[in-house]
Amino acid sequence: MLWLATFIPFFAREASSVAPNVDALFLFETAVTVFFSALIFILMIVFAVKYRRRSPDEVPVQIHGNIPMELTWIIIPAIIVAVMFVWGAKLYILLARPPRDAVHVYIVGKQWMWKIQHPEGAEEIDMLHIPVGEPIECILTSQDVIHDFSVPAFRVKKDALPDRYTTVWFTADKVGRYPFYCDQYCGTFHSHMRGFVEVMRRSSYETWLAGQSTSGVSMPAEGAKLYQSFGCIQCHGTGKGPSWVGLWDSKVHLANGQVVVADGAYIRNHILDPRDWHVEGYPNIMPTFQGQITEEQIFDLIAYIKSLATTPGPQGVAVPPPAKNGASTTP
Amino acid sequence: MGTGNSIALSKPGEEYRVHYLNAKYGIKSWLLTTDHKRIAWLYFISTSFFFVIGGLAATFMRLNLVSPQGALVQPATYNKLFTMHGTIMIFFFLAPAVPTVLGNFLIPMMIGARDVAFPKLNLLSWYIFITAGATFLWCAISGGVATGWTFYTPLSSTYTNTHVISAAMAVFISGFSSILTGLNFIVTIHKMRAPGMTWFRLPLFIWALYATSIIFILAMPVIAITMALLVVERIFHVGIFDPALGGDPVLFQHLFWFFGHPEVYILILPSLGVISELIAAFSRRRVFGYEFVAFSSFAIAFISFLVWGHHMFVSGQSIYAGIFFSAMTMAVAIPSAVKVFNWIATLYKGSVALDAPMLYALGFIGLFTIGGLTGLYLASTGLDIFLHDTYFVVAHFHYIMVGGAIMGYMGGLHYWWPKMTGKRYPEHWARVAALIIFIGFNLTFGPQFILGVEGMPRRYATYPPKFQFLNIMSSAGASILAVGYLLPAIYLLWSIKYGPAAGPNPWGAKGLEWTTASPPPVHNFDVIPIVTEEAYAYGHEPAVVGSAAS
Amino acid sequence: MANEQVTVAEEHRGLVKEQFDDSLxxxxxxxxxxxxxxATEVLFFGGLLASLTIYRYQYFHAFAIGSHFLSVFWGGTNTAVLICSSLTMALAVRAAQLSKRKDLIVFLVFTLCLGILFLFIKFGEEWHHEYLEGLAPGVNFTYHGPHAPHVELFMFFYFALTGLHALHMIVGCGILITLIILAARNRFKEHFTPVEIAGLYWHFVDIVWIFLYPLLYLLGGRFGH
Structure with a gap:
């Protein structure tokens, strides 16, 4: 649907794999809108002229109604909106399910800027560099109020909520620079909270990555450092607390009987409210890191734990012994 | 009932007659009145005042948006302006305008009653409304509030340092005014109908207001409690909605929109009712498919309580919820389409007179169609992700709210003006004004659809320069629109004093309100009418036996 | 309905307002x-109850802890008090319909006393106790055990719901006092509409409590997730 950009000059550029699908639905609904609006306007004008009042005491014939006609204009709109609904829902599901091989980019919204972390360790503010043709999944959160990460050229957006992770994914398919905006009103400088996505060829992307001062340390490596500096290692590396190896995506039995999946949200919750998420079989001694750890650092730890799911002991960090030793029998 | 001193005020040559306007004089006779017609005037004056304030806020916004950096004010001020514009227009103008001005004036007269069921409660509603309005003005004067009319948490509960508490209290209080009005209307329509006025003889305006009143009593308490929770959270720092304190900000959105979307239909349903009246009167036809039009109001009111989640397609709610709300929202299109097509069918082979109210009605149908169809873009989940929170949304709901609700209100005001004042307004000026409003409206909000598709987000005080051209276009259109609104303000006021006498039925329309004098006597009818035929019985003998049309 | 006979009497005494055709x-x-x-009130409480339900699902364990802080005994006593007051209110309405002035006043006074007893237990016994225990969110909250923020959330809902309910009780008591005064002046002779609609209100406030008691006191954590 490349022609759309030329056909409707004002249309935001299409630069992602899903954009043509979204625009196709847009065009369909525009066609419906134009058709019915024109129909209504024309009928109105024709009737108003043709049946204009010719004398002050004119009394027209009275028609009460017509059931077949009523049914017609109930059923036809019903069919049209049903098409729109199914089409829209299919797109919605497509947009809600990121491809499994998507690269994760971590984005924190805060009044009034976007902080972006690449898994390779590069960090940027109000700019997002991505390689063309590769699916990218953005993990969004906010440090304060609700924001919304919107890239019109990719036809996607998602709210970034405090205390919660949301995701949005896209595959940029054209090299170029595309604006992104905060679309959820977030306070005084809401309108300043915008930046650009720089879509680059793989090679230029690599060059860019290499040129970043923070690129030396990847997010998992950064997380591994935090693992030591925050003292996580003292328990999670000694068996006093559960090991992180193989933790990612596994089922965790909590002391209160709940079973939860160890995803990003769980890890974040556990770091901030450890006592609410006390794991069965371990002493309830973990202190909260609320106020001591930033959202970015939590992302690093998540990336680290994720990296432990498959390859034990990256970056030469001492890996905690895998299994819990069963010694602790705390409530 | 006439008092000696009022005789002197009637012009020589005109026969003196006592009616609701001259039965009593003095400010007290207005502020303590329980006459629904006088209360309608109280509302007319107060809502018009708020319309001017809200309009001024919009004027400053449009002026500011002429330049990408903001031509006039700082972003902080701009944010207060759009919050004030939204809150005032929704809670203090659009929601009360048609029900409390036209509804109050007309419901008892259309159903053949002396007054509403609870006249004192009716006056109390106005005082509550005024209290709420004063609270909001106090909020504005003391520094204003910058949360948007949606008061999203945790911005409103924790982060903003603007005056959220007084604003939320204003909304809280205004809810009770609407609740009492809705309650009064429902009881009135149920219990106060004249002999022979069966449900299916009611004018469609009554059906629409009945549906609106149901939404009033069921949706308003929810916003009241939500605002109360917000205030408590802000004062006591209890974590109801702020995640930092243990709350859930999305719950606030659920509660807000559970009220918020029905509220949107509160704004448009009464105008849909007005349009049915106008189309019938100016084509001299019974509204085509009367029952379908009547029930479509109820269908809209009912579905309105099941669509709130469509405001949250991108908030991270479950996709199944999103899909459910999408389906429900799509369903609203059907009763809306039923109304539009039935109106068009009413014109067919009618006797169409293009007086000013009819121009507003036809403008309404066109703009409501566009506004409704663009709503479908936003109901389509996948497409909404693209358009959500952009100017496309702004354009869409202004087509419904301004192109729809206000057009309907203006049309109704012109149509019933002779009944309310006993005077005719200058018809030519009115037609010119209707035309200017139509053109100005489209120039203002048409470009905003394009801005939205280009990606410009809502509530932006500053914007990238590439959006400037369309913003200037929109601002230019707004100035035309402003002229369009200024004209009626002048000639309607002029007509109160200088307009020619209207007579009981200047349009040759059907309906009980046209069988009594203009302005009507204190108790509306000299003799309570007995209804023997259906609404809009054009082409038959007069519908009413025993009413004295002076 | 037994109202037709009353109608004439009411009309004669000028009790029918001018906008109405007749007393019926x-x-x-x-x-x-x-x-x-x-109906409006249901939605008013409904907003709070819906929030409570959602949070109870989300923070089940915290809400269970919070619920254990409440006194099932005093809550239960108050439930009994309110049910009795509903009975006396119903008897008062019946007395009004039968134009038994003495009975009417007696039952209204009974109802009022029970209402005041309820408020006394609610504020004097329960709220006072909970405040001293450091369970009043935003004012005096000293609980620091597990799930503290969400226990506070539960306690907030407890105070908000019972407070809103108590507010309705206070309004109800005001109405009862007015009715007693008017009944003493013999205003309800063959004219019971005000008593009957006040009765509707009173029963509604009771029913709200019938929902609140199990939701807050009983269901907290004693039954499964």
């Missing part, structure tokens, strides 16, 4: 008005 119309309108008001 006035009676029906007042009744319908009160029912609609109660």
């Amino acid at each position: 119309q006035q009676y029906q309108a007042s009744n319908l008005g009160m029912w609609l008001f109660l």
